[in-house]
Amino acid sequence: MTLIKSISGIRGTIGGKPGDNLTPLDAVKFASAYAVWIKQATGKSAPKVVIGRDARISGSMIQSLVQNTLIGCGCDVVDLGLSTTPTVELAVPNEQADGGIILTASHNPKQWNALKLLNNKGEFLDGVEGQKILDTAEKEDFDYVEVDALGNVHQIEDYIDQHIQMVLDMPVTKIQAIKEAGFKVVVDGVNSTGGIAIPSLCRALGVEVVELYCDPTGHFPHNPEPLKEHLGDLCQAVRSHNADFGITVDPDVDRLAFVDETGEMFGEEYTLVACADYILGHQKGNTVSNLSSSRALRDVTEKHGGTYYAAAVGEVNVVQKMKDVNAVIGGEGNGGIIYPDSHYGRDALVGVAMFLSLLTEKQMPVSQLRASYPSYFMGKKKVELTQGMPVDAILSDIAHKYAQEDLTDIDGIKINFAAEWVHMRKSNTEPIIRIYTEAKSQEAADQLADRFIGELKEIAQRHV
Known part of the structure; x- marks a missing residue:
């Protein structure tokens, strides 16, 4: 049983003793610390916070605890319900909110959950701000409001649909070409919110979808990290359904991996490589990934006349470096695509649209596309x-x-x-x-x- 505190939030296993695991008391403590920080950062007595969660079993419980804690601190809450990490990130600035909390343990198994903390741009907190929250939680220096100052809740149930429309509206999404291509894909949604978002996006693009584990029950049918050793069912389904390729995401839909038409992994490192290849063909510029990501991104970037830059491991570090060098695309080798023209956060929906658009231009099977890139x-x-x-x-x-x-x-x-x-x-x-x-x-x-x-x-x- 584990509780891990970091500048980007708190994550742990459900159950056990407070301070050793992610218990109700720990969820309340860190939600309270976040409320203290956001009120100090904004100078507002009633800041607005967006909340969304993946479909894991403990999600409803943790959301109730966090949401009501924020209300008790005087914060107004925008409740997106079942959502994705990139959907919450987009919603924060769109709703003119002061911050956001994503309730997800990302690729961790079902016994885990977490509070991921965002600023008013919908981006993860930097080290300084994150440390302030950790310090406040440690001191338990909270001050709850009186009854007339309690926060309010506003529910928005269609934000995944809004997110999909934003992806469709991107100029780089070749909607008509994708519809004309007549793609057939298998989607493994690991029984979380990717099972809602990815099939809906694909169908909006005219893609035939075979759903595999797309019921958002939170009962993950396999280890939810999108690695080859966990995706045997998807590989088999692509072959048996004679699909063009397979798509899989992690529970909060910020990591993206593909399976080619033969049932072989495209390689999660190459998700970013392929998407960058597409974007750089339309927008000349620089790219960024973290130090542990494939050299293939550098090779593709230089082929297009751009410059590749490496950042320290961690999404917040990649985002900062992207801003520093004005990168047109970046991300992490774990299948995380960051496209600044959409937002500064890893987004599997954006990646799916780019990959489909790339295939319409290349007009080749996914296995052949993979073979066209430097092999590492x-x-x-x-x-x-x-x-x-x-x-x-x-x-x-x-x-x-x-x-x-x-x-x-x-x-x-x-x-x-x-x-x-x-x-x-x-x-x-x-x-x-x-x-x-x-x-x-x-x-x-x-x-x-x-x-x-x-x-x-x-x-x-x-x-x-």
Whole structure:
């Protein structure tokens, strides 16, 4: 059982003891801290907060706790009910709200839930603002309003439909061409709100949809992280239904992955690559992803005459870098697409529209599209260290050893070699160093990871 507090919110497993898990008391405490922050940030006695949730089993309970806590703090609430993370992000500025809270544990299993916190732009809080909320929660420095100052609730039940219309209205969405293409897709909605949003968007674009796990009950039929090992049913369904491709999302619909017409994974790293290829063909400019994302994005960006930039891991860091370099598209290699012309948040609906539009231009099967991009393979491993081991010093020694290489130290250490790279960063929650590698073959990626595991262990021994 776990409770994890971070600058972007609080997440944990349902049940257990307060302070150790996400219990009702913890939900109330952090909702109260957010209310204190937003009232101080806005100077308003009755700020407006948008709330939406995914379909997980605990969602209704957590929403009731959070919503009524905000009311007790004098906040007015815009209740979107079942929603998606990008839908809430869009709703905050559209409703002229002062902030938002998304109730979702993203790709985590059903026993998890979380409060994800947004500012008045519908973007995740930065480190400074997030820390203020953590400090307030720790001190339990709350002040609830008297009865005449209680907040109000305004329900809007069609915001997913509004979100879909916003995607249809994007100039880059080739509605007529998609309708004429006559695509057939299988959608795995993991029994959450993606099962509402993605089929509806596809049908609005004239796409024939075969629904797989699209009933938003919160009973996830498989591990909800959209990885190959969890998507056997989708791969089989694409083949058996003779579909053009398959679509899957995580429970809050900010991560997107595809399956090609043969039932093979397109690769979640390549979701952003394909969408960037499409956008850069229409809007010249720069791209951004985090340090642990595929080099293929850099290759595609440079092919279109743009410049690729890397950001520290974390959506808020990617967004800030995108703003700094005026990127036309960016995101994360986990299937997260960020398109500033829509909003600064990962959005699977935006990604689906881009991918369908790209296919109308390429006029080739999805497997052939994947083969047209530079092929890289990733390895993800970790080194477990003794509690108290000086992780920063160990990474500093690695940086010194490879100082003559193309090295980045904005988030751990990333070493770019000619044909491969390794990224080493410490965990914020346990004594380990995570190791990400990429190379031209899986064997080479794994060998590179094993090589640095050995080097890190050797350096660690010197610090014993």
